[in-house]
Amino acid sequence: MIPFIDLQAQYQAYKTEIDERISNVLKRNDFIMGKDVKELEEWMSNYTGTHAVAISSGTDSLMIPLYAMGLKEGDEIITTPFTFFATAEVVSFLKLKPVFVDIDSDTCNIDISKIEQAITPRTKGIISVSLFGQTPDLDKINEIAIKHNIFHLEDAAQSFGAIYKGKKSGGVAEISSTSFFPAKPLGTYGDGGMMFFKDADFATKCASILNQGQSERYSHQYVGVNARFDTMKAAVLMAKLPHYEQELQRREEIALGYSNVFTSPKAVPLKRETFTDRHAWAQYTLKVEQRDKVKDLLQEKGVPTAIHYARPLHLQPALAYLGLKEGSLPVAEDMSKKVLSLPIHPFMSNDTQNIIIEHVNDVLKLV
Ligand SMILES: Cc1ncc(COP(=O)(O)O)c(C=O)c1O
Structure with a gap:
């Protein structure tokens, strides 16, 4: 059987770099949010032109910004019905209401011409999804979001590396997120994700919430969660990025x-x-x-x-x-x-x- 994807061939090709990076983590013992995580965040910030914050999964990279906005039960979030479950799952999990807008049959991305009809006084934001590796027209969605004073979050779980009108997927909306699930175009060995923010203060807030709401060690400014990223997984990504x-x-x-x-x-x-x-x-x-x-x-x-x-x-x-x-x-x-x-x-x-x-x-x- 032909493989659907071939992570083993990739590992064999980059083995020296991957093994060395992992071995350095073992020597340093900085297993959680260690050196490679910081390097990865810096790399991702430069690449997308945002404040990038590493997180435990693509799902959490959607969840934490939504949670940090302090939205109210029943607030509406517009998104596409044609995506991996996580996109709408996080909305529902936070007791917000997913409002689905149908898709464009040519691309299977959200049909932008139908978004405005779905906006109500309870609409707080749009989560666009860059399905299969291609963004929808992100500038147009940004325009709608600005016009209606709602947020636009790009779920770039499948599109990290895509370039839209000369701009990087993950760097166009005010908030974006991606996944490093092993089968993604840029995958690690386990779960992982990244959040991308235009706003530095909001990035700091989300970075704190994913680390038990700490502003500094044992000082908890927010009620948060543990959604931290592991250094070994960042090490794998740093070895793959070149x-x-x-x-x-x-x-x-x-x-x-x-x-x-x-x-x-x-x-x-x-x-x-x-x-x-x-x-x-x-x-x-x-x-x-x-x-x-x-x-x-x-x-x-x-x-x-x-x-x-x-x-x-x-x-x-x-x-x-x-x-x-x-x-x-x-x-x-x-x-x-x-x-x-x-x-x-x-x-x-x-x-x-x-x-x-x-x-x-x-x-x-x-x-
Ligand atoms: C569009 C989309 N959003 C969110 C996710 C969730 O990412 P993760 O599996 O890393 O939690 C995925 C990936 O599976 C995805 O394809």
């Missing part, structure tokens, strides 16, 4: 290799926006008419695929209390029946990609 530009370039090459050949109406690649200077290609996704059959046939041929996402969030049992029925967000529901992601990772050889392409073309002839 290679990241090259990895992103390779992802672009592979994506282009797919997009150049998949021209049949039976399998349509998601659109690459003209404002996308670089796509992070967390997923390479096609819209396929007989998706489940194509998936099964590819599986038989040893080509793994994935479905992101088979059920939009408004139809998840945990969010049934919102009362949104099937048919309420038709584009997201339709896409959940069509999307199919193919293997993509920077260590995929051209030969492997050609085998995948051949199998996909063969299977498409059968449906």
Whole structure:
């Protein structure tokens, strides 16, 4: 079976640097928020032009800023129903109300033209999601947020490394967040995340809340949580970062290799926006008419695929209390029946990609 992603090949390629960084942590014993965490935050701040604060996961990187804003129960947060559950989960967990706006069928990102209709006097913010590695039109969402005096948080869990109109994903909205889950374009060996802030004071507040609300040791200014980041995981990222530009370039090459050949109406690649200077290609996704059959046939041929996402969030049992029925967000529901992601990772050889392409073309002839 062809691997869907290949973290082992990546480890073998960077083994010396990764092992050395980890070994240095073991020698220093600064396991939590140690030297590599500080270095990583500095790197991330410079890269995005924000105040970057490391955190335990992508989920917590969404949760902590929302919590720190002190929103009230029932306050409304607009987001997309076509994302990983965490995006809306944190909203619901904090007793805020997720308000879903349907998606654009070309990109599967939020349909920006529908956002303003969803704004009410209780709306406090918009969480945009840069799905599969491509941002939506972030400037337009910023404009809506400013006009209505609400916040815009970019969930960049899948798009770290993407460039939108010359600007880095993670550095465009007033708050952004990302995930270093192992399978993400920039992943560590375990859970991890980063928050990005334009406002230095709010960054300091969130950094304190994720560390039991401490302003200094044993002085607790806020009621917070333990959502700290581990040094070994930062060490892994610091070892991977010097290679990241090259990895992103390779992802672009592979994506282009797919997009150049998949021209049949039976399998349509998601659109690459003209404002996308670089796509992070967390997923390479096609819209396929007989998706489940194509998936099964590819599986038989040893080509793994994935479905992101088979059920939009408004139809998840945990969010049934919102009362949104099937048919309420038709584009997201339709896409959940069509999307199919193919293997993509920077260590995929051209030969492997050609085998995948051949199998996909063969299977498409059968449906
Ligand atoms: C869009 C999106 N938001 C949030 C998350 C949550 O990140 P994590 O798994 O690091 O908590 C993920 C990743 O799984 C994601 O894809």
